[in-house]
């Protein structure tokens with residue numbers, strides 16, 4: 001008859017067994033919300049460890065204790081370890097020398113790289129920067145024309161908003177790293193502030209395409225490399241982030257994630273809390 | 287898809303159980319726990335996983351098993367059947383016929399692989415003697431028509447589209463009418479990516495469908511999709527009543543459980559899978575063969591024959 005009280009622990013030191021039920025229902029909850037199993041397990045493991053021996057207040061339910069601990073663990077994961085103030089960084093770099101600030105966007109196929117690149121461009125134009133978009137997806141049909149349309153629309157906007165935008169394109173079939181390098185050189189000569197480099201989508205388990213990213217990073221020397229991950233993705237998110245993070249050679253990692261298509265998942269989420277990278281943008285429609 | 291990992295885990299869970307001396311409730315629970323964990327990790331919808339567990343437990347009811355029943359055999363078969371149920375809705379997909387126009391319309395979420403897959407499918411039919419063509423009814427995405435045009439040109443497939451008309455319903459209708467007059471066997475209509483949260487986009491899809499009256503509507507799903515697969519595919523099913531599914535990017539690392547869950551959620555068969563970015567990277571899908579491949583040739587091999 002007192003079984004409902006069992007989930008309350010007045011002033012007792014918590015043991016792992018006390019938490020079992022609350023932890024497994026929390027796991028179920030996270031999985032339903034599309035958190036990768038690997039990530040959910042990792043979060044819950046740290047929470048358990050941190051709570052063992054923890055003295056609860058009177059009539060505090062274990063569920064609440066666990067929930068609060070999970071909440072704060074997730075908050076910690078999502079809080080960037082370094083601050084990201086793109087505008088300030090670009091300004092600083094521009095006052096130091098002639099090389100433009102270079103941002104490249106990477107990710108698996110169809111996640112929204114080119115679209116988000118255009119959104120970032122819009123943001124930079126609003127801040128009156130001179131932006132060069134480099135069309136370095138030389139593989140997927142229509143990739144260059146897609147950016148051409150975006151650049152044309154952005155040009156119209158820039159007439160209203162300020163800033164300057166131009167597209168650097170060399171068609172299809174050529175080596176992306178070379179085009180990226182040439183684009184940066186061109187941008188430097190022509191006084192652009194920022195170069196935004198679009199890249200072809202690639203599977204993170206494709207050795208050949210992933211290894212070409214190392215040369216790409218060497219040639220383009222990006223100040224920032226952002227990976228676009230879509231909110232729709234399932235467990236694969238963890239491996240995507242891990243493999244892209246490791247693809248740029250020794251000493252070069254991802255600088256952040258852009259989470260796209262947040263408007264398509266309702267109340268679900270997708271995070272990859274295994275990296276110390278920051279989530280710099282989330283995308284809602286518009 | 288890295289089915290190998292999932293298959294190995296399931297196979298070894300089953301064989302651990304069947305090789306142990308005592309096959310009791312506890313052993314069964316341990317096996318189910320492992321199988322369910324493997325499925326969840328593969329993005330199979332969590333409700334479906336719970337149902338699968340329940341079903342197997344129901345089939346393998348120790349209390350009611352008569353003497354002489356081969357428990358091990360029963361468990362193996364229950365697991366196999368439940369897995370097949372996930373990918374085999376027992377619904378025959380539409381089969382196009384030569385000598386008349388078969389209109390096929392593609393729908394799906396943004397970036398799923400529709401445009402790429404519709405060219406692959408057109409080429410597939412063309413190679414089998416059908417007169418196939420493509421209509422680009424995506425007037426929204428930047429560069430959509432160029433993408434389809436370049437793909438179609440590479441594959442030497444006639445196409446229809448426009449840079450100026452913004453109404454996808456009109457483009458779709460005009461394109462299909464034109465190609466019907468020209469007596470094409472297979473007319474494939476590509477549409478923009480959309481999602482259930484945007485009502486207007488769904489309404490537009492319904493209008494395009496009303497305009498072209500497809501013989502078959504195909505939903506394209508990315509194999510890396512997670513738990514959102516069920517809700518989205520159900521919403522597409524309700525609005526567009528698609529009759530077949532194509533799962534794309536199976537050359538990727540994802541296990542594909544999310545996309546597979548869409549099959550169970552909508553009782554719709556997978557007809558093809560996309561296995562790469564190139565024109566020829568398209569394979570027919572067979573549920574039984576898929577599951578036997580999934581489970582490898584180990585202990586489960588004998589069960590595949592039924």
Ligand SMILES: Nc1nc2c(ncn2[C@@H]2O[C@H](COP(=O)(O)OP(=O)(O)OP(=O)(O)O)[C@@H](O)[C@H]2O)c(=O)[nH]1
Pocket residue numbers: 107108109110111112113114115116137140143199200201202260261262263264283284285396397427479481
């Ligand atoms: N709903 C929604 N759709 C998006 C979002 N971002 C991008 N998309 C759509 O996703 C589709 C793919 O976007 P792209 O920007 O072409 O993706 P990509 O990563 O460049 O694709 P590839 O270059 O082919 O690998 C397009 O239909 C976009 O309109 C978003 O935040 N929400």
Ligand SMILES: Nc1nc2c(ncn2[C@@H]2O[C@H](COP(=O)(O)OP(=O)(O)OP(=O)(O)O)[C@@H](O)[C@H]2O)c(=O)[nH]1
Pocket residue numbers: 109110140201203394395396397398399400401402403424427430477478479480506534535536537538559560561562563567
């Ligand atoms: N690796 C791999 N990539 C694929 C496959 N199918 C499509 N893609 C890639 O996925 C990306 C998106 O494909 P699209 O055909 O443009 O997708 P879509 O559904 O038409 O996109 P929207 O029209 O923007 O909604 C492109 O980069 C394709 O090359 C596949 O089977 N394997």
Ligand SMILES: [Mg+2]
Pocket residue numbers: 113114115137143198199200201
């Ligand atoms: Mg792109």
Ligand SMILES: [Mg+2]
Pocket residue numbers: 400401402424427430476477478479
């Ligand atoms: Mg498309």
